[in-house]
Amino acid sequence: MSRLCCEDDGMSIAIQDTYAEDFSHCYGCGCLNPHGYQVKTYSSGKTTFTEHVAGPNDLGGGAFAYGGLIASVIDCHSAGSAAIFWMQSNGRAIGAETAPRFVTARLEVDYVKPTPIGPLRMVGALEEIGERKVIVTTDLEAGGEVTARGRAVLVKV
């Protein structure tokens, strides 16, 4: 397939760039939404990762990101992770076909400490996988520290 958003440059492929067009306008991760966060999730073998920069518009109180931003990027990263884990588990090559789209049935976020704005990194791990249901955990790091932890239950559309 040709990817929806990027030319194939031989680098890693973000799973969101291989979503069907109808799912590519999501504010959190749609590669066709120029106003949104454009979260991009990559496989790193047994885990997944996303890098995102929280900016001045994402403030909560003081110099810290608001809780909704943290929940939003964990949510979209989790959906991307679920698609990656499902494809890997089913012997599908990322980038070779349109990725399946998972939607969130339940999201849990523990705000361990305040998250400063600036670069954020999320690492996703697989907790459970079934035919249609995937459970993903996420560590969100800022400044080298885990500031939030997520757990999401996702279902394949």
Added chain:
Amino acid sequence: MSRLCCEDDGMSIAIQDTYAEDFSHCYGCGCLNPHGYQVKTYSSGKTTFTEHVAGPNDLGGGAFAYGGLIASVIDCHSAGSAAIFWMQSNGRAIGAETAPRFVTARLEVDYVKPTPIGPLRMVGALEEIGERKVIVTTDLEAGGEVTARGRAVLVKV
């Protein structure tokens, strides 16, 4: 006190309009953030309510709101509800003083069914209250149906 954002019009007072200035730039509920959602939470006696309109920028897939928006507005509504419940429990009059600010320690969202964009309504209820910790549950309704349920553990700053 004079409220930060609104003239006193004799109507109900949104708790966010009585936050301290440092907490009034939050993307989710800061009354001084012209780009944000400006969630406004009111007391309705034993419960709280917020009305919010999800627009075309809030899409996830198809005609439905993305999960991060739902989590964001539930999060900010929960923080506002916690402040209202705490003030009521401690005999404080809303609008008569700067409201205490609660931050989220844990957020849980169950996405019961897809949430269409358009008018949303959230109703908050008190599950537990202590000296500094408040637990709030929220039903989010769209088109007269509950489409998401939240539970948040909040701590007074």
